[in-house]
C-alpha cells in the first residue's frame with residue numbers, strides 16, 4: 001500500500017505545478033489503482049499537459065457518476081440528453097466536431113470523462129467524428145446493440161454510462177477500429193486546459 005500513496009502525492013505535486021486539475025479517479029485513496037498509477041507531465045509546444053494512466057499491469061478503476069433522470073435533464077441540453085441518456089443519434093454531417101482538428105482532448109459531454117485525444121481523430125467520411133483509439137481502454141464500455149436489425153457494438157462512457165456511439169472493425173491502422181461518435185456527446189478541451197469532471 002505504500003507505493004501507491006507515494007505515487008499519488010507525487011502526482012498531486014506535478015499537477016499543482018502544471019496548473020492542471022487532477023482527475024478524481026486518481027485522487028481518492030479508495031479508488032487506488034492496483035499496481036499503482038503514474039502521472040507524467042509532457043511538454044507540448046511549451047504547454048504542459050498532464051497524462052494520467054494506469055501502470056501497465058494495473059487495472060484502473062473509474063469513479064462512477066450516477067445521477068437521476070431528472071438531474072440529467074437539468075444538466076444537459078435536450079440534444080445531449082437524447083443522445084447520452086436515450087441512445088439517439090445526431091444526423092450525419094451535422095455534428096459540431098466533424099472538421100475539428102484542434103489539439104486537445106474530447107471528453108464526455110455528460111460527466112467530463114476524458115474519452116479521445118485529438119491525435120486519434122481521423123476523417124472517416126461517414127458524417128460523424130471518428131477515432132481509432134480511446135484515450136485509455138477503461139474510458140469506455142462496450143455493449144452489444146441489436147437494434148435496427150443489426151448487430152453493432154455500442155460505446156458508452158465508463159463513468160456516467162452515457163451513450164456515445166458505436167465502434168466498428170473497419171478503421172485505419174494501427175488499431176483497425178473506428179469509433180463513430182456523436183459530436184453532441186462530447187466536449188473538446190484544448191491542449192493545456194484543465195479537464196474538469198462533473199461532480200454529483
Ligand SMILES: [Zn+2]
Pocket residue numbers: 108109110111112113157158159160161162
Ligand atoms: Zn460520461
